[in-house]
Amino acid sequence: MRTGATFDVRDFGAKGDGVALDSPAINAAILAAEAAGGGMVILPPGDYLSFSLRLKSRVTLVIDKGATLIAAEKGLLGAYDPPEPRGPQLYQDFGHSHWHNSLIWAEHAEDIAIIGKGRILGLGLTRNGPGTPWSKQAGERPLSMAAMPAADIGKLERSREAMQGLGNKAIALAHCKRVRLDGFSIFKGGHFALLASEVDGLDITDLSIDTNRDGLDLDCVRNARVERCRVNTPNDDAIVLKTSLGLGKRSNCEDIAIRDCTVSGFDLGTMLDGTRQRTQELSPDRDRVTGRIKIGTESNGDFRRIRIANCRFERSRGLALETVDGGAIEGVLAENITMDDVTTAPLFLRLGARLRGPEGTRPGAMRNVEIRGLTATGIDPRFAAILAGLPEHPIECVQLRDIDLAFRGGLSEPVATPPELADAYPEPSMFGSTPAWGFWARHVIGLDVQKLRLRRERDDRRPPVLLDDAAARAADAQYWPESV
Structure with a gap:
């Protein structure tokens, strides 16, 4: 529903021809709407070439059906807003620590929205950027990257100097309240299609995202819902909750609902065009394609009261809950989850001790997790469902109900x-x-499993279930070694 005064960007000089730079006109329309006490800035059908747009309080940006907001290439027409001078970000990478170097950004804004049936096309956005300057490199990169040559890592982690003038996010929000994102699509969103950091009150509905790195990153967000979204990210995570130190302080992720969403790792662009191609085998971390829902890896703060329901994973890694930087994960319910063509483990609960944080950071906790109604087929046969705590820091109180896993x-x-x-x-x-x-569980207490069904296509020398420093109360467990 559209309410309030409307401001057509063409009245402010926007051409919409895909040639002229339209961001000055769009920003002028946003400022006019702000000065009027709020309103709707309309992008009618057309192609709008743009650098950084600065969204203001009580302003709604409407990308109409037939309108495409195109991220411009840095060059003769200009550049993106520079990244904020925030000093050394010791415990977080460049992408998580800046917001202004984005196609659309807002900071300390309230009652803002981006809506419409149009498209954001991130042609000029980069997916790369420097990593964290954290000196302890154990745990900084996946072990699958251990043998990667330095030159290949350098292609992924460009220097800070090389990032000046570049945009690396489609949408970035920091310290905002009451935000709505609805209806539009994003193709090639850069490092993040959305980075929302310390946002209170976030509604994300009916988005279609097909992007070259992360999809929806909710970092230290409260009171949020993500519903009916399709997110395809073969190279990184699709929908992910984080509690990083990107804002320079410890904060939490609380009261989040993810419902009726589909995540996938099809070839880039082939979710949006409907062909759902499967030629890409590996992500940049040299593991199989990603495209999943995850809590973590960044986990300095806590995660509480998280609900994931009625979601589908297609050609992706499985559901992952990870706390390794001192935060607690507690009060998580995942239900009615289906997966097809699982590229690693269908379920991965990990309490570790990477401890990327200030001196004195200690291992966190994982407790009171319930997963019910999870069905997965086509699972990579190398990887069981995994629950892995630490000897002195076990995972606590996990309930698994109606889990049906079929392995290739x-x-x-x-x-x-x-x-x-x-x-x-x-x-x-x-x-x-x-x-x-x-199914493999290590260092877990209070494990309750009801109705576990495991199937595989051919013989396997490993046992179907292994509990190591873990005792389970189990009922109705069935294992079928024959063909599924």
Whole structure:
């Protein structure tokens, strides 16, 4: 519903021809709406070439059906707003620590929205940027990248100097209240299609995102819902909750609902065009394609009261809950989850001790997690469902109900129990092939499993279930080694 005064960007000089730079006109319309006490800034059908747009309180940006907001290339026409001079960000990478170097950004804004059936096309956005200057490199990168040459890492992690004038996010929000995003699509959103940092009151509905790195990143967000979104991210996570130190302080992620969403790792662009192609096998971390829903890896603050319901994973890594930087994950419910063509483990709960944070950071906690009604098919046979705590910091009180897992193939050799790898970057592949083919839990107390069904296509030398420093109350567990 459109309410309030309207401001057509063409009345402020926008051409919409895809050639002229329209961001000065769009920003002028936003300022006019702000001066009027709020209103709707309209992009009618057309192609609007743009650098940074600065969204203001009580302003709604409407991208009409047939309108495309195009991220311009840095060059003769100009550049993006510079990243904020925030000093050394010791415990977070460049992308998480800046917001102004984006196609659309808002800071300390209230009652803002981006709506419409149009499209954001991130042609001029980069997916790359420098990593954290954190000196302890254990746990900074996935173990799958251990053998990657420095030159290849350099292509992914460009210097801070190289980032000047570049935009690396489609939408970035910091310290905002009451935000609505609805209806539009994003193709090639850069490092983040959306980075929302310390936003209170966030509604994201009916978005279609097909992007070259992260999809929806909710970092230290409260009172948020993500509903009916399709997010395709073969190279990184699709919908992810984080509690990083990007804003320079510890904060929490609380009261979040993710419902009726589909995430995937199809080839870039092929979710939006409907072809759903599967030629890309590996992500930049040299593990299989990503495209999942995840809590973590950045986990300095706590995660509380998180609900994930009625979501579908397609050709992606499975559901991951990870706390490794001192935060607690507690009060998580995931229900009615379906997965097809799972590229690593269907379920990964990890309490680790990377401890990327100030001196004195200690391992966090994971407790009171319930997962019910999870069905997964086509799972990579190397990886069981994994629950992995630490000897002195076990995962606590996990309830699993109605879990049905079907694995492709099987392994011909038994697998030794992996080392603890407490400070490693958390990924299911960190342990290599798991010592059980269906379900492996280590350092878990209060594990309650009801109706666990495990199937595989051919013989496997590993046991179906292995509990290591973990005792489970279980009922109705069934394992089928024959063909599914």
